[in-house]
Amino acid sequence: MIELRNINKTFKVAKRNAGFSEAVKALFKKDYTYIHALRDVSFTIGDGEMVGYIGPNGAGKSSTIKIMSGILTPDSGECVINGRTPWKERVSHVREIGVVFGQRSQLWWDVPVIDSFELIRDIYKVEEGQYKKTLSGLIELLDIGEIVKTPARQLSLGQRMRCEIAASLLHSPKILFLDEPTIGLDAVSKIAVREFIKTINRENKTTVILTTHDMQDIEALTERIILIGRGRILLDGSLSALKSRNSxxxxxxxxxxxxxxxxxxxxxxxxxxxxxxxxxxxxxxxxxxxxxxxxxxxxxxxxxxxxxxxxxxxxxxxxxxxxx
Amino acid sequence: MKQYLSFFRIRFIAGLQYRAAAWAGISTQFAWGGMTLLMFWAFYQNGENSFPMSFPELSSYIWLQQALLAMFMAWFFDQEIFESITSGGIAYELCRPCDLYGMWFVKNMAVRLSRVLLRCVPILLVAAFLPEPFGIKLPPDGLSALLFLVSTVLGFLVLVSFSMLIYISAFYTISPMGIRILATSVTEFFTGALIPIPFFPEALQPVIYALPFASMQNTPFLIYTGHIGGAEALGSMAVQLLWLFALVLTGRLLMRRALKKVVVQGG
Amino acid sequence: MKLYFKYMAMLLKSQMQYKASFLMTALGQFLVSFTAFFGVYFMFDRFHSVDGFTFSQILICFSITLMAYSITECFARGFDLFPRLIQSGNLDRILVRPRGEIFQVLTANMEFSRVGRLIQAIWMLVIAVSASEIQWTVDKILTVVMMLIGGVAVFAALFVLYAGISFFTIEGLEFMNIFTNGSLEFGKYPVSIYGEGILKFYTYVIPIALFQYYPFLYLIGRSEDVRLIFLPLLGFLFLILCYLFFRFGLRRYKSTGS
The missing domain is CATH 3.30.70 (Alpha-Beta Plaits)
Structure with missing residues (x-):
């Protein structure tokens, strides 16, 4: 169960103007602007739900994800995930979540993928029997049996993304945050990744929160979407309702x-x-x-x-x- | 030439943007210079007679060194250039309508100069107001000042042409890192960045002056302080010019050979 | 602890993928510190002593500082690269893992080629010890060990402080060089030679004097005060303070996200 109530977050950013004289001025005095990244953001996501979190760039998507994964502390508001406040009980909270940052890698670049997996197993203190079971399941579902013995740097983007997702699920998290998981992938890999996400959501009842710019992802995966823009939740409802509303x-x-x-x-x-x-x-x-x-x-x-x-x-x- | 100028302008503005970096750099260099002088002061108290130059001369030398650090430091390298060589991205650079050696040379100069311009004035200003004998003094006469300026330009060019050799070495080795570390520390040492060259043992001095490193920062600084002047200064500057020609020539030759190899192997 | 060695094995494996580069870099590191040695040697060739310290005495002080620094650098390299961890966003990855942040930063990077410098430091210590006129009784050996331990604590603290400051400013970090690299550079000599004010600074602000000056006085027999042997342990107090500062920075990072 994920509950956000009236979350607010403001960032202070230094203004930088173009031009030579402006640059000299900035040497002595800086102007700041305040950006309201999130304003009164509230929503509830039940166990086992799959939700698409969409909005244009800079709308506040990643700030929300950061708050929910305990990386960022909001200015005000409440966030309770499985009974815990993420930024207050970081270690016990993150044990139950998995995060895939589509644009960053968590695999060690120069060693075989399986070595990275084993290290992650130790980081999360996953028990050996459980690990073996989870791993063989993931290998089968994602079809990565052939490639886990290859160093990550030699993998194609699609292969690597599948391994990234596996790495985020080794500790069987209850909640999975996917931040643009299909970015840059070819059609075959995209479909494979989507199929997989569907499967774990259905079989393991993993709650999935997906941010993406690829609307096909949303269409293929989620029934519910939350739309955020300029830091506010603008819409929270089913995809079909949204479609019919406009068409x-x-x-x-x-x-x-x-x-x-x-x-x-x-x-x-x-x-x-x-x-x-x-x-x-x-x-x-x-x-x-x-x-x-x-x-x-x-x-x-x-x-x-x-x-x-x-x-x-x-x-x-x-x-x-x-x-x- | 115009493209080089605009490149320089962009670097300079970018440098200005980072005001915290500029202030941090200035105060670091100031503290560093101060500590170095205190160290020499301790030795001075102990053996004034063994001092190879007067203490005010040394102070001027050290403050110039700090103020012009970015110009003469050996350990600054443009990572982009190394990457373009090792990753094969150099193929793109070869497509551009300018001479690669010249472009890298100017790029290096621009980065260094833009840093120095920003930082040298505050350091020199504060250093000028330090109490005797720790402050920086004006050069003894106008001629020294003039020779110093010319010699600084020459020394700067010698240093950049030498560091070009290190960039070019990346064509010939699988690991530029090791060579870089080694070349950097050797340069730093023999150029007088650790201890000024006059402090080296007398027996070693002829050897050190025969190396290109002495023609980098040492010559202009000694001219400024008045430690060398007149004919001696002109002689040193001739040596600088000689090294500049030799290093640029070597660099260009090695680069042409390396590029031929790149073209043949297809990157 | 087991996990620490796992990380170590992993990083070693990664770096061994590029063996030639590794060896060249290690060799480079090894040779680099020679120039520092010659810098000191040349000064003594000319002046023979400074502030009453002889060359062989200075050599001990120098090699202990260098060795403490090299040891720290071998395992605390992750802190050195911490600003990059923030800039690349990989700190977020660390924060979504159920382990202590410090532990993960320590294991984020270890550069084994720094072993080159460590070997050089060991070698120099051996030379310094054999060249010195010190009678190597138990208390003197203990002093050297304490100086090393305290030195590692102080240098580790400086690295942690460096990382902590990078939460506030990345641009301004260059200033920390005067404390990290500067401590190595100017710690070659007992810090008293720089004068009374600097000695106070290095005692109460950046406490290098705790491990390389006061116990050094006992080591070379300038002082008979046995308490000086254990003075380096105060370095851990500094380490704790720096750690608290790092925690403070981390809290701020979590509230600003930048």
Whole structure:
């Protein structure tokens, strides 16, 4: 159980201006600006949930993750994770969490991956029998049996990321923080990583909190998303609700034989050329199936597809709506 | 030339940005110079007669050394250059439309000079107001001052051309680190950074003056203090010029050979 | 402790991946300290004594300081590289692990090529001991051991202090050089030669005098006060203070995240 209540955090940053005279001035006097990284952030995440934590760069995502993993102390507010306050009981807290920083490595660069694993086992004091069991499970699921004997520096990015994730799970944490786990990965590795995350969430009931800029990650993995912008929680809800909220229009792409596409008040023809056409349907007033049956009554449909707003477009329109 | 100038300007502004670093550097060098002088003072009290130069001369020497530290220190290296050599990234540099030796040379000069310009004035100012015999004095006459300026430029060029050899050595060895440590400490020692060259045993002096290291900081500092002057100073400066030519020539030759190898092996 | 050796084995394994580089660097480290030795030698060649100390006496003081520094450097290198740990964000990785921060910083980096300098220091101590006119009775040997232990404590404290300050300013860290490198450089000579004020500074502020001056007086027979043998142990007090400062910095890091 993760509970955040009214978390606030402000950073003080030195201003630096361009230009020579400004640089000389800065030698003697510095201006500071205050950045409100988090304002009244509150949410609750239950055991075994999988949550996507999204927002543009600098919105406050990593500050929140840092607070939840005990690295950062907030100015005010409460955070209780499995009965503990992370920054007050760091050591016992971090034993129960796993963190993957997508852009940083925790594997020792020059030694075989398996050696890093064994060191991590000792750091977390994982009992030998338990370690063997967890490790063989991870090796099988992530398909890294072949590569754990290779030094990390020789691995491809995808291979390394799989090993990074394994390393973060060796102590069977109850909560897993994933900070951009698929950044820079090729399509195959991305899918493998997503599948794996799904599996551990389902089988081990591991709570997963995922920050990413890759909306396909969110779409493939999470039911619930929390949107943060300018340090405030803007939205907390299910992905499908979010999607439907913004997509009151759908596009129908039709290949047909006949006179031409029929237009009405609820559906407009965007394009119609030589038997290929696109129509925009106002789904508030006309359901997709009604639209299809109406069209098929006028022309003979050869092929048809429904094009909704992609998740990326949804998020962009969300960012626009909240002006972040 | 213009690109070099703008490069220098950027470095200088970047240096100004880090005001804490500048103040820290200034006070460190000041403390360092002070401690060094106190150490020599202890020896001076003990054996005034064995002192190879007057104490005020030594004070000027030490303060110049501290003020111009970034210019003459041997242990400053541009990590980027080493990395571009060992990682093969040098291929990109070769694509640029300028002479690589010249570019690295100027880059080194710019980094060093920008640091010195920022730091030397406060150090010299405070040192000028220290009580006798610990403060820095003006050069004995205008001619010494002029010769000092020319000789400083020459010494600076000699040092940079020597450090170019160390960069170039990275082409020829798998581990530039060991060579770097060794070359650095040898340079520091024979250039007079640990103890000024006049303090070396008399028997060793001819040998040391035959090395390129004496032509770096030692010559201009001795000219400034008036320890050497007139014809002797001009002679030392001729030696500086000689070393400059020799080192640049060696550097360019070795670099051309190394680059040929790089091109042949494909990085 | 077992884990410490595991880390050590791991880092050794990593560094042995580049054997040639390792050996060259170790050799470099070994030869470097010779210049420091010659610096002292040349001064004595000219002046024969300073403040009443002879060359062989100075050599003992120098080699003990150098050795204490090299030992500390071998295991506390992680603190030396601490600013980089902060800048690269790897301190966050340390903080999400269930072990003490100090332990993890210690094990974050050990540079084994520094062994070169240590070997040089041992060698010099041997020469200094054999060249000296000291009668090596038990109390004198104990004094040397105490000086070394105290020296390691003080240098370790300086490294910890260095790391602690990097929580507040990374740019300004250069100033610490006067205390870390400076202590090695100026600790070659008994710090009394720099004058009364400096001796006080090195006694009460940065207590190098505790291990390299006062017990040294007993060692060379200038003082008969047996208490001086154990004075270096006060270095641990300094270590504790520096550690508390480091903790303070870490708390601040957690509240500013930078």
């Amino acid at each position: 009151s229009h759908k596009t129908l792409r039709v290949d047909y034989v006949g006179e031409g596409l029929p237009a009405s008040e609820q559906m407009t023809v965007i394009k119609d050329l030589n038997g290929h056409g696109e129509m925009l349907i106002d789904t508030d007033r006309l359901s997709v199936s009604e639209a299809i049956s109406y069209i098929s009554s006028r022309v003979e449909i050869k092929d048809l597809s429904v094009v909704g707003e992609t998740i990326d477009e949804t998020v962009v329109s969300l960012y626009k709506e909240f002006e972040i």
